[in-house]
Amino acid sequence: SPFDAAATRYDDVPFQRAGASGIPLPRISLGLWQNFGTGRTLDSQRAILRHAVDRGVVHIDLANNYGPPYGAAEATFGTVLDSDLRRYRDELFLSTKAGYDMWPGPYGDGGSRKYLMRSLEQSLTRMRTDYVDVFYSHRVDPDTPIEETVHTLADIVRSGKALYAGISNYPADLTRRAHDLLAAEGVRLFVHQPRYSLFDRTPEAELFPTLRELAVGSAVFSPLAQGLLTAKYLDGTVPADSRAADSRFLDASALTDDYLERIRGIDGIAREAGLSIPQLAVAWVLRDPVVTTAIIGASRTSQIDDAVAASTSPLSDGVIEALEPFAAGV
Numbered sequence: 001s002p003f004d005a006a007a008t009r010y011d012d013v014p015f016q017r018a019g020a021s022g023i024p025l026p027r028i029s030l031g032l033w034q035n036f037g038t039g040r041t042l043d044s045q046r047a048i049l050r051h052a053v054d055r056g057v058v059h060i061d062l063a064n065n066y067g068p069p070y071g072a073a074e075a076t077f078g079t080v081l082d083s084d085l086r087r088y089r090d091e092l093f094l095s096t097k098a099g100y101d102m103w104p105g106p107y108g109d110g111g112s113r114k115y116l117m118r119s120l121e122q123s124l125t126r127m128r129t130d131y132v133d134v135f136y137s138h139r140v141d142p143d144t145p146i147e148e149t150v151h152t153l154a155d156i157v158r159s160g161k162a163l164y165a166g167i168s169n170y171p172a173d174l175t176r177r178a179h180d181l182l183a184a185e186g187v188r189l190f191v192h193q194p195r196y197s198l199f200d201r202t203p204e205a206e207l208f209p210t211l212r213e214l215a216v217g218s219a220v221f222s223p224l225a226q227g228l229l230t231a232k233y234l235d236g237t238v239p240a241d242s243r244a245a246d247s248r249f250l251d252a253s254a255l256t257d258d259y260l261e262r263i264r265g266i267d268g269i270a271r272e273a274g275l276s277i278p279q280l281a282v283a284w285v286l287r288d289p290v291v292t293t294a295i296i297g298a299s300r301t302s303q304i305d306d307a308v309a310a311s312t313s314p315l316s317d318g319v320i321e322a323l324e325p326f327a328a329g330v
């Protein structure tokens with residue numbers, strides 16, 4: 001059946017401008033790292049993408065190697081763009097990336113011009129679109145001069161195949177360097193994509209102060225620590241329908257005594273605040289405006305609803321303070 005996006009789709013999730021750019025992003029974004037490869041049905045994937053658009057979650061985050069297998073998430077997205085979302089293409093804000101291993105040999109990994117340019121072409125073909133909104137260098141490649149990587153990002157923006165440039169997993173000093181090199185070419189560093197959650201506060205020390213100073217936005221990933229910041233592992237076992245049961249990136253070894261102690265403490269605070277654990281965890285990353293948007297993953301549509309609800313539930317100072325003993329150190 002043809003897809004008509006809900007007329008109310010911009011009523012649910014607030015938008016916030018990314019740094020000093022002209023672009024507001026929904027404070028909840030959807031990432032297709034997991035759940036969009038060949039291991040799930042196209043129907044479930046379509047339902048999640050449609051639901052995201054219906055709720056205003058129009059920023060959709062991809063990378064060349066999301067799957068499994070590599071490329072599959074972009075191909076799934078392209079299929080759904082054709083079947084359901086084509087007429088909404090310009091309402092969507094799509095990102096993709098290159099940086100980690102994608103194809104064999106030295107030109108399918110890292111930060112070279114050859115890899116970034118050819119990977120973006122392949123991504124556009126899989127995604128069935130002639131442009132993405134953001135193209136990211138997915139990681140620092142210590143073997144490629146940063147000048148080469150950043151000059152390539154600037155060329156990509158000038159080509160119109162991506163409208164904005166981003167970097168992911170770059171430390172604060174190289175973020176500043178990338179920003180300055182782009183600025184010298186008249187291109188603004190649009191967004192940084194770091195990992196950030198109650199269980200990983202690394203960006204608070206150096207990256208966030210740098211982003212504030214440079215007026216660059218952030219799209220933070222794994223705000224639920226891949227699902228650890230939910231109630232599903234509270235009893236120390238792995239439910240069959242959870243990521244820890246079927247992903248090579250998370251397994252039962254994450255359910256340590258230290259984790260269980262923290263998550264039970266967080267659960268108590270969430271109950272008192274009248275929120276679920278994932279709602280509390282998402283609201284927590286959004287408490288600081290240096291975070292433009294939280295990129296969640298979703299294995300079912302209700303998880304999008306939880307995050308959207310969190311985006312309009314600011315935490316009190318008392319709740320933020322109460323979480324400190326259970327959060328990671330900065």
Ligand code: NDP
Binds near residue numbers: 033061299
């Ligand atoms: P999350 O921390 O949001 O984890 C998402 C998973 O948690 C879901 O797939 C689901 O897993 C579970 N979950 C989510 N919401 C709920 C809920 N309300 N209740 C119960 N369980 C829930 O983010 P991801 O780790 O998936 O990362 C999000 C995105 O960030 C990626 O898709 C990608 O776009 C980006 N990313 C970027 C990286 C980078 O290097 N730049 C690296 C990693 C991610 P389940 O139901 O299966 O248990």
